[in-house]
Amino acid sequence: MVNKEKLFQEIFQANSKKIYHLCYGYTGDSDTANDLMQETFLKVWQNLDKFRNQAMISTWIYRIAVNTCLSHLRVEKRQAKDELTENIIESKAEEFSEKNEQIALLYRCISKLEENERIIITLVLDEVPYPEIAEISGISEGNLRVKIHRIKHKLTELYNRYERI
Amino acid sequence: MKEFDVLQNIWQDQQDPKLDQDEILKRVKRSRNRLANKLLIEVLFMSFAIAVLSYAWYMIPFRMWTTHLSLLIFMACCLFVLFAQLSDYRRIHAEEDFLQKPELYIQHLKNFKQERHKLNTQKYLVYTLLLGLGLILFFVEIFFVSSIWLTIIGLSLSVGWILICYFWLMRLYIRKEEHYLNEMIEQLERLSKQFSE
Numbered sequence: 001m002v003n004k005e006k007l008f009q010e011i012f013q014a015n016s017k018k019i020y021h022l023c024y025g026y027t028g029d030s031d032t033a034n035d036l037m038q039e040t041f042l043k044v045w046q047n048l049d050k051f052r053n054q055a056m057i058s059t060w061i062y063r064i065a066v067n068t069c070l071s072h073l074r075v076e077k078r079q080a081k082d083e084l085t086e087n088i089i090e091s092k093a094e095e096f097s098e099k100n101e102q103i104a105l106l107y108r109c110i111s112k113l114e115e116n117e118r119i120i121i122t123l124v125l126d127e128v129p130y131p132e133i134a135e136i137s138g139i140s141e142g143n144l145r146v147k148i149h150r151i152k153h154k155l156t157e158l159y160n161r162y163e164r165i
Numbered sequence: 166m167k168e169f170d171v172l173q174n175i176w177q178d179q180q181d182p183k184l185d186q187d188e189i190l191k192r193v194k195r196s197r198n199r200l201a202n203k204l205l206i207e208v209l210f211m212s213f214a215i216a217v218l219s220y221a222w223y224m225i226p227f228r229m230w231t232t233h234l235s236l237l238i239f240m241a242c243c244l245f246v247l248f249a250q251l252s253d254y255r256r257i258h259a260e261e262d263f264l265q266k267p268e269l270y271i272q273h274l275k276n277f278k279q280e281r282h283k284l285n286t287q288k289y290l291v292y293t294l295l296l297g298l299g300l301i302l303f304f305v306e307i308f309f310v311s312s313i314w315l316t317i318i319g320l321s322l323s324v325g326w327i328l329i330c331y332f333w334l335m336r337l338y339i340r341k342e343e344h345y346l347n348e349m350i351e352q353l354e355r356l357s358k359q360f361s362e
Contacts, residue, residue: 021176103179106172125176152169160167 004048011048012041015058018126019065025122026069028111036072040065062128062136066119109158117151124148211247215240229309231302238299242292249284285339293331297324 019040024033043064110118116137123133130148134141222236300323308316 021179099175099178102175106175125173156167156169156172159172163167 008041008045008048011044011057011061015061016041018058018128019061021126022062022065022119022122023069024107025110025125026115026118027072028107032072036065036068040068043068056132056135058128059132059135062123062132066136069119070115105162106159109155109162112158113151113154117147117154120144120147121151121155124152208247208251211243211250215243215247218243227306229306231305235299235302238295238302242296242299245288245292249288281342282339285335285342289331289335293327297327300324300327 016037020033020037023036023040024030027033027036040061044061047060047064110121113121120133120137123136128136130141130144133148134144137144139147218236218240222233227233227236300320304316304320304323307319
């Protein structure tokens with residue numbers, strides 16, 4: 001049990017930020033991203049024994065996060081958030097700065113993309129290797145490269161358009 | 166005019182969220198226990214119903230074969246509900262499904278919807294018919310050992326309740342669940358299309 005907790009903590013430390021980014025990019029809302037991240041790690045904990053023999057733990061966790069995001073509607077409709085609604089992330093007043101504004105704008109632009117594009121681009125932005133993204137999203141690497149090229153272009157256009165407003 | 170590299174730099178510069186891993190660990194444990202308790206309560210409730218039926222069957226010297234058959238049918242119904250609950254519960258919380266590739270996960274949810282529909286319509290109809298048959302058989306002996314009015318009132322109330330459940334409550338439940346599932350499937354199909362494009 002102690003080993004399990006230790007392993008969980010290591011996994012959490014190594015992946016939580018990227019998973020949060022993925023969820024935030026998908027939902028465009030920090031509270032919901034927080035709920036989804038918690039739900040993802042709940043599933044990670046429940047499946048920890050199955051993880052032990054896996055070489056690419058991060059791929060598994062990303063996949064759980066992606067599927068959790070995809071079934072977000074189900075969670076939302078069930079309103080079964082109960083404990084998950086409390087924020088794990090420390091709430092603090094956002095500093096007003098140009099940098100924060102740029103980040104907020106970037107998230108806003110990501111939220112304008114289609115759902116699968118949001119997932120893929122947040123992984124790209126977090127520099128997850130392409131073979132791993134292909135494995136997570138279940139599409140071939142060739143298709144993925146084409147897709148990524150298109151999404152990058154779309155996101156850049158969106159960002160530049162919104163920045164001018 | 167910003168290029169993608171600039172956006173990537175903005176992304177990399179964002180402040181990392183402060184996350185409390187001990188707190189999340191505490192919550193995942195609590196959540197797991199809550200799920201286990203829910204399952205336990207459901208199993209205990211149905212086991213209690215089966216135990217009461219068995220006790221009544223053993224203690225009360227029923228004389229007619231119809232009553233024995235009715236009790237057998239009731240117990241079969243209880244077992245059916247118990248296994249259906251357990252199986253659905255396990256499917257809903259089959260966390261390994263979350264480890265599948267997205268398209269397989271979507272397929273899993275679609276299958277779940279189909280099976281729920283089958284359970285709520287065909288299987289529930291069989292369950293209702295069996296329960297009704299069981300009641301009719303049970304009241305045959307009641308008719309011989311008590312007054313006709315008691316039999317009529319008892320049978321009417323029981324069958325009435327079953328009919329209310331089947332024609333009103335269950336239909337409301339099915340409508341609500343299907344509305345929600347259809348909405349979910351719609352979104353999932355859209356997503357599935359996006360991934361395959």
